[in-house]
Amino acid sequence: MANDSAKNCGLDPDNWEDFRAEAHRMLEMSIDQLQQVAERPWQEVPEAVKERYAVEASGSSTAEIVDRITDEVLPSHGGNIHPRFWGWVQGTGLASDLIAGMAGAVINANTGGRDHGANYMERAVIDWTRQKMGMPEGTSGVLVAGTSQATVIAFQAARVRVMPQVRKSGQGTTRLTVYAGQGIHNATRKALELLGIGFENLRLVPLVDGQMDLAALRAHIAKDRAAGALPFLLVGMAGSVDLGTYDDLNGLAEVAADEDLWLHVDGAFGAWTRIADAPWRGLSDGIGRADSLALDFHKWMYVGYDCGLVLIADEAAHRSAFAARPSYLEAAERGLAGGDPWFCDYGIDLSRGNRALKVWTALEMYGEAALGAAITDNCRLAALMADEVTAHPNMRLAAPVVSNVCVFTARTDLAPEAQSLLNSEIAQTLQESGEAVFSTTRADGMVMLRAAITNHRSRAEDIHEAIAAVARLAQAG
Amino acid sequence: MANDSAKNCGLDPDNWEDFRAEAHRMLEMSIDQLQQVAERPWQEVPEAVKERYAVEASGSSTAEIVDRITDEVLPSHGGNIHPRFWGWVQGTGLASDLIAGMAGAVINANTGGRDHGANYMERAVIDWTRQKMGMPEGTSGVLVAGTSQATVIAFQAARVRVMPQVRKSGQGTTRLTVYAGQGIHNATRKALELLGIGFENLRLVPLVDGQMDLAALRAHIAKDRAAGALPFLLVGMAGSVDLGTYDDLNGLAEVAADEDLWLHVDGAFGAWTRIADAPWRGLSDGIGRADSLALDFHKWMYVGYDCGLVLIADEAAHRSAFAARPSYLEAAERGLAGGDPWFCDYGIDLSRGNRALKVWTALEMYGEAALGAAITDNCRLAALMADEVTAHPNMRLAAPVVSNVCVFTARTDLAPEAQSLLNSEIAQTLQESGEAVFSTTRADGMVMLRAAITNHRSRAEDIHEAIAAVARLAQAG
Structure with a gap:
């Protein structure tokens, strides 16, 4: 009844020599793309x-x-591989991704569980990151698509800690409240929506000099408690999406301890100032005191999409939010069903790809020193861009540049609506011409140009020429 | 202030010729692994x-x-690339993954949004799948890690439909109830936990001949309504994890219509009988009537990990559950910020890797006919395994084989506890010897051996030899 022929339904190559030759040709084309990336906006x-x-x-x-x-x-491609791409917050990718991608494709690991190399490698990558972030031994973690997923996992762990019955009984009438600074990334709101907590229970605390006002935070918490809510979660920013600012993470840790809140830190890109030089390293001081930390490798560690990480200081809290093993997934002492713990018990996914290999390959190939130098240099380039904007008679920064994000308007001598239109037009024109990629955001009631520099290929001359192009278009507009 | 040297912090290769040579060496090693996979358990x-x-x-x-x-x-590696791997439900991977993996690594697409090729390709892959599944034009979809993620997204869309305020206000006191057949995959329970609905609101409906008992289902719904609950979601199985059985999907669609429930179908592997030959194709009849469908490409389409898909018939319901665009993500008419709709509005992730390329490459390279033939052949091999088990005087099937899953005990002449121990021991011993990979599950109150054949490399001789090995160990044990 079954098919005995090796040819009839097998999907492996009929002719391996042909396949080898074509695969090598694909590799040549791929390396050409990498090598010529500056000419391919x-x-x-x-x-x-x-x-x-x-x-x-x-x-x-x-x-x-x-x-x-x-x-x-x-x-x-989406442009983010180019040296003058600073739109949104996107990483550039690395040549090491190509090496890891080939090996990863033929291993085809499912890292949801079981006993095989990719899981051990994932633990190694997580442990290295935990150490760099200064989180305690015993911290658990799981690689995920990105900070949005990491946020969902962290918030669920935080909720299960205060509502141990929530997996069984649901959210119910307990009104949980959450605190974050104004300008918190939308991932926080989306996670609260998904979990059935509701975004109306998110309190946006005013900022002072780009940092959450701790007195206002304490006042919000007291008011909510008085109204019968259960404050449970405080979300700090290590690198805000709009301006690259950092909360006072040590200050937040103290409030969290006083108020018995779970401290989550959104460090999507900004966590990585941990391996940068001073003064930028100091921005993330205190990050290791978080109960949970979300960060990405695909932004400011330049690793290929997608790869984020959630770290949770209390492994038991992490497991109690997600662990579940039906009979078809029982662990065994030996064989392939060994290898406890399984990553499926630390998140949503039962089937999981192999994200660890590309991170491991990047870390081992480039090393912390070179990666840290690239991050430091990105901060220097943002400062350089700020200097050029400030030096220009008709441009203005939205706010001082503290890390790698520079937001500015290209002309100050127009009405706000006209500045908005001009800045949008400049962003689109430069994207289309291939000269540079800025994205836009709103600040001071208008659309402004925004550069988030998480690009290891950018050089000072790229900054000079991009700002010159903005000035040229601003003048023409 | 910034670094002018192209060498000092750049992470691209210093010497491209060296890098090329080493990358070609990695490719040779990778193709060797693929070609010699049968010798590498x-x-x-x-x-x-x-x-x-x-x-x-x-x-x-x-x-x-x-x-x-x-x-x-x-x-x-995790063993799933080997011709005699049938543990859990894992795909084997394809040579096309290697081609797609190289190109994907140098594009480094972030498919959360914006206007670039990977997003158009993802829409093409989704639309092809929608057609194969028989879902209506206008169905929306998004590629995800796998069925677990797809289930979370589908359930949230279903919930928002009946509770339009839930994103704002949270789950609250509305008691939503959910219905699925006994043996439903744990992804359903985990999604209900995460969403704050609670697993105690999941009703497990008894099965008759492996299918949900529709009379019992209607009785459950009526009882819940009488008790003040809001029945909102019916989950059908297209390929149950334990036994590969299928609900009567047309019957479920009728109940869903009568009772105003959202019909979700878990088709993680089983949806793909849609492109198999008769009689297996008929198992998934009616699947196109689902309000939402979750399926994987990394299982029974053999594509590399990870890649799943959620399809939702009502695009507006899908968007209303997830769409949210803060100012730093505003769309533009032209340039990179064009390309609406953006996939970030259809799920959890804002940063998303490029899963479409490996699926597209597999579909275009192998074609539907060859992929369908491989799926058909896997069903034939499961039937062959069932024949061999049945023909053996001392083995017994847990249930008739209907698709690609075969569950059996290796000896019937021992007490149940002794059979459990023996079956576990056999699974582990064969994994360690490299002869074959079965996993285990519980059926009839004992641990049994389980083969889920989603392996394009398996042949009839693999089945013969694996069952012979089981018989040998069963006799020795």
């Missing part, structure tokens, strides 16, 4: 290419596939 | 290798990294 995807993405599923030779990927896929 | 990771995973982060040459990955990483 973002460009709009041609309509004809979009149409050719439609799935035919009729079967092709490896050679045809390599041709199509070379012609239709490699040029249609 | 799972093996326990040596303690010395585990220790060498510890992150030093002191920097290494590319050559050293390639050596370490070859020696320490490639052999330490």
